[in-house]
Amino acid sequence: MKTSRRHFLLLSAGVGSSLAWSRMALAAGGPTMLSPGDPQAQAVGYTEDASKVDKAKFPNFAAGQSCANCSLFQGKASDAYGGCTLFGDKQVAARGWCSAYSNM
Incomplete structure (x- = not known):
């Protein structure tokens, strides 16, 4: 499967935001x-x-x-x-x- 630049950027943004949300959830549980x-x-x-x-x-x-x-x-x-x-x-x-x- 050939990945386009647009698909890569969307996927990267999704993964990045997921990591940010999980970090915030861990910080809030402290x-x-x-x-x-x-x-x-x-x-x-x-x-x-x-x-x-x-x-x-x-x-x-x-x-x-x-x-x-x-x-x-x-x-x-x-x-x-x-x-x-x-x-x-x-x-x-x-x-x-x-x-x-x-x-x-």
């Missing part, structure tokens, strides 16, 4: 980062930076506490983000903190 504005995050005072915790509002906060060393954190301590059993499939910042912090 982990979702927890936003401090999320109602569930606000309920426990989640912040992405433990150094910015309002110590007057959260007196149980102690220096050195962060998501990375919390027993609910599902990532490695060296990960920038990881899962948290409290927030389901959403990722939390390893340097973050919330009032559900536990080191047990």
